[in-house]
Amino acid sequence: MVKNKASALSLAVSALSLAGSADAFWRLPCRGRTGVGRLDPIMDPGKVSDHVHVVHGGSNFGIDNTPQDLVDSDCTSCAVTQDKSAYWTPPLYFLHANGTAEMVEQVGGMLAYYLLYTDAANPNGKITAFPEGFQMIAGDKRQRSFAYPIPDNDKSTWTADQKTQNALSQKALGFNCLNYAANPEASLYRHFLPDKEYLDANCLDGIRLELMFPSCWNGKDVDSDDHKSHVAFPDLVMSGSCPEGFGTKLPSLFFETIWNTYAFKGVDGQFVLSQGDPTGYGYHGDFQMGWDSSEFLQSAVDTCTNASGQIEDCPLFNIQTEAQEQQCSFKEVSALMGENPLVCDSGLPLDVPIQSGPSYATNYPVVLPGDKTQGGAASSTKTSAQITSSASASAVVPTLSYTPGTSSITDKYGGGILLANTASSYVQTESASAVQSESTSTVTAAASLSEAVTDADGNIIATSWYTTGNQVMEMMIEQVDVTVTATAVETANAHARRHIGKEHRRVRGHPRR
Numbered sequence: 001m002v003k004n005k006a007s008a009l010s011l012a013v014s015a016l017s018l019a020g021s022a023d024a025f026w027r028l029p030c031r032g033r034t035g036v037g038r039l040d041p042i043m044d045p046g047k048v049s050d051h052v053h054v055v056h057g058g059s060n061f062g063i064d065n066t067p068q069d070l071v072d073s074d075c076t077s078c079a080v081t082q083d084k085s086a087y088w089t090p091p092l093y094f095l096h097a098n099g100t101a102e103m104v105e106q107v108g109g110m111l112a113y114y115l116l117y118t119d120a121a122n123p124n125g126k127i128t129a130f131p132e133g134f135q136m137i138a139g140d141k142r143q144r145s146f147a148y149p150i151p152d153n154d155k156s157t158w159t160a161d162q163k164t165q166n167a168l169s170q171k172a173l174g175f176n177c178l179n180y181a182a183n184p185e186a187s188l189y190r191h192f193l194p195d196k197e198y199l200d201a202n203c204l205d206g207i208r209l210e211l212m213f214p215s216c217w218n219g220k221d222v223d224s225d226d227h228k229s230h231v232a233f234p235d236l237v238m239s240g241s242c243p244e245g246f247g248t249k250l251p252s253l254f255f256e257t258i259w260n261t262y263a264f265k266g267v268d269g270q271f272v273l274s275q276g277d278p279t280g281y282g283y284h285g286d287f288q289m290g291w292d293s294s295e296f297l298q299s300a301v302d303t304c305t306n307a308s309g310q311i312e313d314c315p316l317f318n319i320q321t322e323a324q325e326q327q328c329s330f331k332e333v334s335a336l337m338g339e340n341p342l343v344c345d346s347g348l349p350l351d352v353p354i355q356s357g358p359s360y361a362t363n364y365p366v367v368l369p370g371d372k373t374q375g376g377a378a379s380s381t382k383t384s385a386q387i388t389s390s391a392s393a394s395a396v397v398p399t400l401s402y403t404p405g406t407s408s409i410t411d412k413y414g415g416g417i418l419l420a421n422t423a424s425s426y427v428q429t430e431s432a433s434a435v436q437s438e439s440t441s442t443v444t445a446a447a448s449l450s451e452a453v454t455d456a457d458g459n460i461i462a463t464s465w466y467t468t469g470n471q472v473m474e475m476m477i478e479q480v481d482v483t484v485t486a487t488a489v490e491t492a493n494a495h496a497r498r499h500i501g502k503e504h505r506r507v508r509g510h511p512r513r
Helices: 067-071 165-171 198-202 294-303 321-327 430-438 451-453 488-503
Strands: 002-013 024-030 033-036 053-057 086-089 092-096 101-103 106-114 135-139 173-176 209-212 250-257 268-271 284-288 418-420 460-468 473-483
Touching: 053 106, 086 106, 086 250, 135 209, 173 198, 198 268, 430 451
Parallel strands: none
Antiparallel strands: 002 473, 024 106, 033 053, 053 086, 086 284, 092 101, 092 268, 106 250, 135 284, 173 209, 209 250, 418 460, 460 473
16 A cells, blocks of 8 residues: 545534624524515505515515504514514516416525624624614616626625625525535525526425625615615625725625425426516515514614524524414405416416516516406507517526535525625535545544634635534635545545645635634
C-alpha cells in the first residue's frame, strides 16, 4: 500500500448559542387558509383584484380591510392567537391541455418566518417591531425575466448592479424542488419555476415557493404609494447592510408555501401562477401587520430568541391547535359570489392571459363573474397585447440540474429554511464520512468547529446555516489536506475528490457567524 496526500472536505457542525436576538428567529405556522379569491386590499383596495390569492391570517381580511381591521379579527388561521396579520401570495395552478385550470393542492398551509437579523453595519443595533398600520409587498407580478447570473454568483463578488433594489428583489424569490428522500436544496437557490418535465423528474414531494421581504425601513412611513418604497432589502437579500435612509431594522419576513406538483406527473399541461406567469419570475406576496399591538410584537422580538425557532419556546405566545387554525375563514365577498377559484373550465380565473415574457407583462381587463357568458367566454374583448390563455404558451426557463444542498431535518410539511452566507444560499458538499465510505481508506479526523473558526490560514470555504430538530446549526466547510491510505478503489476515486475541492473557491474576508 502507498500513502498519499489527497484533498478532502471536513465538515464542522455545532449548535449555535445565540446571544440576544442576533440571528434568532421563530417559525410561525399558518396551517389554515382563511380563504382563496381575487382579493388584494393593498394593491386593489375596494375592488376585485386581477388574479387569485391564497390568504392566511386574520378573519377580517376582505376587499378593503386595513391593518387595523385585522387586529379586531375574531380568529386567525395561524398558530399564535396574538397574530391576526394577513399573509397572502398567488397560488399555483395546473393548466390542462384542454384549457381547464385547477389549483394545485397546497400542502400544510404557510410558514411565515420571523428572522431576527440585525443590520451588518450596526450588528449591536435594535430590531424594531412592525408599527401598527404597517403594510408592504415583495416581488413584482409582471416580471418575466431575470438579468443576473444563474445560479447566483458568490455574494462577495456581487457588483453594484447586482445589489440594486430591483436585483435584490428578484433574488428574494425561491423555488425549492422537494424530494424528501434526498438532501434538500437551500433556500432562494432557484429564482424561477422549473418546467414540468423537470418537476416530474426531480420534485417527488412538490415545489416549495419562497419569498423574502425587505427588512430595512425608513423609520417613519407605514406604507408608500407603491407599497414598497418605505422599505428596502439589505445588500445580501436576507442579511447584510441596510442602504442609506433605511437604517431601522425590522424583522425579516420569509414565506414558504408547498404545492403538490407531483400529483400531475405524466399529465399533459403546464404549471402557472395565478397572474398568468409560467416563469415564476413574477412571484410576489403581501403583508399587513395585525399583531395585537406593536408593543406586544416588540416584546416577542426582544424575548423570543430561542435558537430552536419553535413558537412553543416563546413564553409570550398563546398557541392554538391546527384544527382551530383551519376553522378560521374570512367572510364571502359579494362581488365574487358564485366564483370558484379552485377549478375553472376556461383558463385561469377569470380570463387571465398567460404571459411568458421575457418582456414585462401587460395589464389586462378584470372580468367579474357576471361578465361571463353561458358558454364561458368573456364578454369583454381582449386586446392584441394579451396572450391567449392556453397550455401551448409554454415559458422558456433555464435548466439547473438537481443537486441537493446541505441536509436538514424537516417537519411533516417540509418546512426548514436553509440560511446560507454564500451568494446563492447554496453549497454543494460531500462529507468526509461520505468520501470515506467510497473506499476502505482510513481518513484522519475532521477538524473541530473551534479549530475551524480559529484557522489562521483562512481555509473555511463556505458557511451554511440550517435548522435541525430544535436547534439552529452552523456548518463550516474547510478545505484541508488529510493523509489517506490508498487502495485500488481509493485511486479510482481520487479524481472525484480533487474535483470537489475545485468546486469551492476560498473567499477571504467572508463573515463568519
